[in-house]
Amino acid sequence: MAERSFASEVKLLRLGEGEQFRGEGILAVTKALLQSGVSYVAGYQGAPISHLMDVLTDANDILQELGVRFEHSASEATATATLGASVNYPLRGAVTFKSTVGTNVASDALANLASGGVTGGALLIVGEDYGEGSSIMQERSHAFAMKSQVWLLDPRPNLPSIVNAVEQGFELSEASNTPVMLELRIRACHVHGSFTAKANKRPAFTLKDAIEAPLRDVNRIVLPPASYLHEQEKISRRWPAAVRFIQERGLNEFFAADAQEFGIVLQGGLYNAVLRALELLGLADAFGNSAIPLYVLNVTYPLVDAEFTRFCAGKRAILLVEEGQPDFIEQAVNSMLRKADVQTRVHGKDLLPMAGEYTGAVVVKAVARFVESYAPQLLAGRELPLAARPAPLPALPNGDPKVFAIQQAAAEVQPRPPSFCTGCPERPIFTAMKLIERELGQHHVSCDIGCHLFSILPPFNIGATTMGYGLGWAGASAFNTRETDKRTISIMGDGGFWHNGLTSGVGNAVFNQTDNLLLVVDNGYSAATGGQDLPSSRAANTLRNTNNPIEKAVRGVGVDWVRTVDNTYSLERMRDALRDALTTKQKGPKVIVAQSECMLNKQRRIRPLIKKRIAGGERVVRERFGIDPETCTGDHSCIRLSGCPSLTVKPNPDPLRRDPIATVIDSCVGCGLCGEVAHAAVLCPSFYRAEIINNPSRWDRFKARLRGAVIGWLQARIERRLEGLAA
Amino acid sequence: MTPRAQGERSSGRAITIAILAMGGEGGGVLADWLVDLAESNGFVAQTTSVPGVAQRTGATIYYLELFPAAAIPAGAQPVLGLSPVPGEVDIVIASELMEAGRALQRGLVTADRTTFIASTHRVYSMTERTAMGDGRVDSDKLLAGGRAAARRFVSADFGLLAERAGSLIGPALYGALAASDALPFSRAQFEDTVRRAGVGVNASLQAFGAGYDAATQASLPAEPEKPVPAVGPRLAALAQRIALEFPAAARPTLQAAILRLADYQDVAYAQHYLELLQPLRAARADLLDETARHLALWMSYEDTIRVADLKTRRSRFQRVGGEVKLAGDQQLDINEFMHPRLEEIADTLPAPVGRWLLATRWARSCVEPFTRKGRIVRTSSIRGYLLLYAIASLRGMRRRSLRFQVEHERIGQWLATVARLAGTHPELALEVARSQRLIKGYGDTHARGWGNYQRLVAVLPRLQAAPHGAQQLRDLSQAALADDTGQALEKLLAAA
Structure with a gap:
């Protein structure tokens, strides 16, 4: 079950010829796949392409009607290997994942696929998670395209262009027998726009046809001598075929190509940023009519030499707007123009920053400098937009009061990184680790990828490295020595565990006789990517096989010491399991499976049910925590051991106290951690758990009356004692 | 520029909107409403965001552009x-409010064109x-920055308004946007999008109206000033004493103090408090006030009885009921x-008994097994209530208790110390008075705070001789509060 239901989005996939699609970029891609007559789709979820996966999951009946097979792959490598179906058969297939992390995992399969080449169109849709808000290392998918010589599309970020790129991508792939990568930046994936839909197409040649009449061709398999042949073929046949197709079909676009004796060459994905920059400088209007020549690379690999030499002919200079580093395109263009003896100057990373996202402000600054140096008269008599002006100097208190006030306000701002959700079952695991740290000292902690990685940030500050998805335990494998009894702790989410952690982590640790500890966070979903199901998910899933316990898998590969803690909120049990694992005399790999359902998904699941039960008159008890303001002294230890978004501070109501007090806000889901922390860390008696009884039973009401009488009488006594003190 | 290109270009530009929010707050819903609002009323709309992991409570930006369809030439987009x-x-x-500050930090708000709508509530x-x-952080600075930067600054506690309406902040902000007239749409057009979305419509519209x-x-309603807490007849005599013996400026603190101490123990205890303060009657106003405040807090230390x-x-039962929003037909435990x-x-x-218990191994080992685990006491049950009521009744013997003796010593x-330094080193005396704030909390927290306080007191003779002793003591206090491992304090003490 994914985080959201996509029932309404699925309707968009049914739009027919000529109907208007209004929606998100990544959904437009999904629709484009069906319009292109795709036979199979596979992928691994992750921002920004999770929605593609989630929508297809909810669209199973449409897929069946069209004869399309859709798989949630075990990993990006699995997904890419799935494209093997297009090697021998005229089947169109698409796979999708987050890049570059997914591309890294996929690259073995990608290299093999690219070497032999394909018969049917093979499309890799990569969500480029680069720039602001990215959660991964900042690298470029471009390098993978160059390395394996697959073609890279980087379309203009509007829905019609993106949809075209999908359709043309398949054709390009087929025309050049080469897989094609479609790169979509994160903002393009999430952009809302519209395009005119076409009818969905059922493929003429189906999976059934292929299965029933298998084909093989030794020359398409990566084994000498065919592999040598492949390399020659890429250069002599596939590359030229691709260049020919790109030119003939006009995949790259030219605007006002001869308007000036200088021009701008840009990646398609940056088109809107460049156009906005020109608009702000008065050099284009809002509809893309530019006064400056533009050469838009909707295909960023391979580059087409003839198009470059034609665009540069008669131009003194070009500005190459290429995001990310290394500057692969700039290097290639310089080499290409040098060889063709074209004297046009190439600007790029000299005017633009070498690294970092090319936001609107960055681009407008560079374009302004470029135009200023080649045609200052175009900007004459016009004030530069704010973003193109030099940054203001720090204001002094006696300077412009407004500038000073703004800078003072900006100085108050603190970073706000993502963190665990309210009631997250992972938080108590890290609280337990903090408590164990007090007992046994610090341990080396090797982290993985997933929600649990937020534990490296305050308030937990746990974890030393993260080496990749499923690589938590592998990242600590060197720490395997008999010279100490101290153990290391590795962490893996259930997502990483099934992605490859079972083999690269657990299998490796068993084989190499480690004595260390692995903690698997088993929250029932691939939570960080949007709550998709996994082999170990407890939910019943009609399309996939779930309910395969992690403990069973771990024992299956040879771990003897395994503890499953099926309630992570019990700090005592978590702490005891950790203590046990870190101090037991028993040698060998140790695995703790910490099991509680992802609260985000749990709330989404149970909230409507509870509402219904309450409305139906059933007795339902809701729990939430609270803090007594008079007894809280404002030390905030509880927050340092929890960090729950619902546990925060508020101004002290006490006229004599200044420090803010801790408070629990109404979003509390009553997970119980606050109480556990208060007990386990002997914090403070301010916490209470309120139980709100909906539709109380007759017994409840009787008890309440009795209590009301007794307690009320005693409370009146207290009030008599205090009478006359306050006015 | 070539005449051809110039001739082709039309005027008109997009309306640009940035929404700064935290993941899970409903910024996406707000963006969706705006898209629907625009598309239903003759505009082309585009929105995008970088949710990524920011959806897990991190800061994030939604960005929209709206373009009037009427201004688009045929065949153009x-x-x-x-x-x-x-x-x-x-x-x-x-x-x-801090996200408002982030908008300022990113230079998104400018005086020539930006309508800046910010909620003044804080999510810390x-x-x-x-x-x-x-x-x-300083909310006033954030507000001042917003006012200075924007063409028009619209601020209110939209979080509170939304909560009162039983809704989320999105609709309240949406209402404020409708009221700001920054978009060419009517209130009815705004409200229609909320209806079309079809989820929690009534509550959303109510929050919308409140935001509007x-x-x-x-302007913002000014925050009410803290009044002087009024005392009842049983404390009237002490209040009079305060009026006679102490400067008027100290009255709010002292009156709050006697109320607290009489509530804590009895009227005699409050009287004792005023007697303890006598030596500082003539001290500098801030020194008297701070000492009075901290003395009251110290004297009302949080023990099990309290x-x-x-x-x-x-009143506590009622407060909890209010906090959990107990409805009429619900019951509370x-x-x-x-x-x-x-x-x-x-x-x-x-x-003497307490000391004996702590010092006697066999007695300790008899009691300790019962204190190893935390207990959950249900105060709303008769049994639980009686237990706490009985403990509270020990107040009568508090003065003889071990803790009382220790604290009062x-x-x-x-x-x-404060009184001794008041004449010669008033600044340092003030800092000594204030360092009482280190001693707070329960159990280990309290022990750690007391330990830190003692370490500060140990260096007092040195600080007294130093030229900037008061500042140094303030720095040490701050270092003691910088972390709970004592590292910062350790470092500063080593450097001093």
Whole structure:
């Protein structure tokens, strides 16, 4: 079950010829796949392409009607290997994942696929998670395209262009027998726009046809001598075929190509940023009519030499707007123009920053400098937009009061990184680790990828490295020595565990006789990517096989010491399991499976049910925590051991106290951690758990009356004692 | 520029909107409403965001551009931006005050064009929340920055308005946007999008209306000043004494103090408090006020008796009911998380018995097994209530308890130090008075605070001789509150 239901989005996939699609970029891609007559789709979820996966999951009946097979792959490598179906058969297939992390995992399969080449169109849709808000290392998918010589599309970020790129991508792939990568930046994936839909197409040649009449061709398999042949073929046949197709079909676009004796060459994905920059400088209007020549690379690999030499002919200079580093395109263009003896100057990373996202402000600054140096008269008599002006100097208190006030306000701002959700079952695991740290000292902690990685940030500050998805335990494998009894702790989410952690982590640790500890966070979903199901998910899933316990898998590969803690909120049990694992005399790999359902998904699941039960008159008890303001002294230890978004501070109501007090806000889901922390860390008696009884039973009401009488009488006594003190 | 290109270009530009929010707050819903609002009323709309992991409570920006369809020439499509450009944003909406500051930090708000709608409520950052004292940033500075930067600044506690309407902040901000007239749409058109969305329509419209009204009211209501707490007849005599013997400026603190101490113990205890303060009657105003405040806090230290007393009151039951928004037909149970340790038990016993218990191994080992685990006491049950009520009733013997003796000995020394320094080193005296704030909390937290305080007191002779002793003591206090491992304090002490 994914985080959201996509029932309404699925309707968009049914739009027919000529109907208007209004929606998100990544959904437009999904629709484009069906319009292109795709036979199979596979992928691994992750921002920004999770929605593609989630929508297809909810669209199973449409897929069946069209004869399309859709798989949630075990990993990006699995997904890419799935494209093997297009090697021998005229089947169109698409796979999708987050890049570059997914591309890294996929690259073995990608290299093999690219070497032999394909018969049917093979499309890799990569969500480029680069720039602001990215959660991964900042690298470029471009390098993978160059390395394996697959073609890279980087379309203009509007829905019609993106949809075209999908359709043309398949054709390009087929025309050049080469897989094609479609790169979509994160903002393009999430952009809302519209395009005119076409009818969905059922493929003429189906999976059934292929299965029933298998084909093989030794020359398409990566084994000498065919592999040598492949390399020659890429250069002599596939590359030229691709260049020919790109030119003939006009995949790259030219605007006002001869308007000036200088021009701008840009990646398609940056088109809107460049156009906005020109608009702000008065050099284009809002509809893309530019006064400056533009050469838009909707295909960023391979580059087409003839198009470059034609665009540069008669131009003194070009500005190459290429995001990310290394500057692969700039290097290639310089080499290409040098060889063709074209004297046009190439600007790029000299005017633009070498690294970092090319936001609107960055681009407008560079374009302004470029135009200023080649045609200052175009900007004459016009004030530069704010973003193109030099940054203001720090204001002094006696300077412009407004500038000073703004800078003072900006100085108050603190970073706000993502963190665990309210009631997250992972938080108590890290609280337990903090408590164990007090007992046994610090341990080396090797982290993985997933929600649990937020534990490296305050308030937990746990974890030393993260080496990749499923690589938590592998990242600590060197720490395997008999010279100490101290153990290391590795962490893996259930997502990483099934992605490859079972083999690269657990299998490796068993084989190499480690004595260390692995903690698997088993929250029932691939939570960080949007709550998709996994082999170990407890939910019943009609399309996939779930309910395969992690403990069973771990024992299956040879771990003897395994503890499953099926309630992570019990700090005592978590702490005891950790203590046990870190101090037991028993040698060998140790695995703790910490099991509680992802609260985000749990709330989404149970909230409507509870509402219904309450409305139906059933007795339902809701729990939430609270803090007594008079007894809280404002030390905030509880927050340092929890960090729950619902546990925060508020101004002290006490006229004599200044420090803010801790408070629990109404979003509390009553997970119980606050109480556990208060007990386990002997914090403070301010916490209470309120139980709100909906539709109380007759017994409840009787008890309440009795209590009301007794307690009320005693409370009146207290009030008599205090009478006359306050006015 | 060539005449051809110039001739082709049309005028007109997009309306640009940035929404700064935190993941999970509903900024996406707000963006969706705006898209629907625009598309249903003759505009082309584009929105995008970078949710990524920011959806897990991190800061995030939604960005929209709207373009009037009537201004689009036949066959053309506007090219809309995907990220806000500083200086080019018409409307900035911040769902929280520090996020408003982030908009300023990013230069999105400019005086020539930006309508800036910000909620003044705070969702505290992790750094602010985990501070051992007060780590909150200055809201006034954030507000002043917003006012200085924007063409028009619309601010109100939209979070509170939304909560009152039983809704989320999105609709309240949406209402404020409608009221700001920054978009060419009517209130009815705004409200229609909420209806079309079809989820929680009534509550959303109510929050929308509240946001609309708040934005049309010119200024923020001023925060009410803290009044002097009024005392009742049983404290009238002491209040009179305060008026006669102490400067008027100290009255609010002193009156709050006697109220607190009479509530804590009895009227005689409050009287004792005023007597303890006598030596500082003529001290500098700030020194008297701070000493009075900290003395009251110290004298009302939180022991088990106090905790039980506060938890059993009717007003407390009512407050909890209000906090959990108890509806008429619901019932409430309250469960306390207590973890009395041997120390707390000994503290409550008469001093000689308490000391004996702490010092006697066999007695300790008899009691300790019962204190190893935390207990959950249900105060709303008769049994639980009686237990706490009984503990609260030990107040009568508090003066003889071990804790009372220990605390009052410490108070005496602290007060004597303040009084001694008041004449010669008033600044340093003030800092000594204030360092009482280190001693707070329960159990280990309290022990750690007391330890830190003692370390500060140990260097006092040195600080007294130093030229900037007061500043140094303030720095040491701050270092003691910088972390709970004592590292910062250790470092500073080593450097001093």
